[in-house]
Amino acid sequence: MTTEWDAKFEDAVRRVVSDLPPGEPLRPDTDLRDHGLDSLLTVTLIVELENAYEVRFPDEALVPETCRTPGVLWKTVATLIRT
Known part of the structure; x- marks a missing residue:
């Protein structure tokens, strides 16, 4: 599966959501809450x-x-980058 995001995005997500499996690709449909993203980590x-x-x-x-x-x-970040 190819992703549309860059390494900077994936690094930020993986740094904050540290329960993501390091050996698995970050999928567009991964529910980040299932990997520990709570309200504080969202901010x-x-x-x-x-x-x-x-x-x-x-x-x-x-x-x-x-x-x-x-x-x-x-998708949200990409929209902000383009504006």
């Missing part, structure tokens, strides 16, 4: 991504669904 992940990509998540993106899976999260 940490958003801040990591904002700093890495020099963007700001708009208020409407600051909902649990945005960080539920890497695929949804990357």
Whole structure:
């Protein structure tokens, strides 16, 4: 399976969601909550991504669904990068 995101994105996700299996590829549909992503780590992940990509998540993106899976999260980040 190929991914559309870059290494910077995957590194940030793996750094914050440390329960992800290191030997397995990060899949777009992986439920990050199943791997330990809670509300505090969600905030940490958003801040990591904002700093890495020099963007700001708009208020409407600051909902649990945005960080539920890497695929949804990357779609949000990619949109912010393009604007």
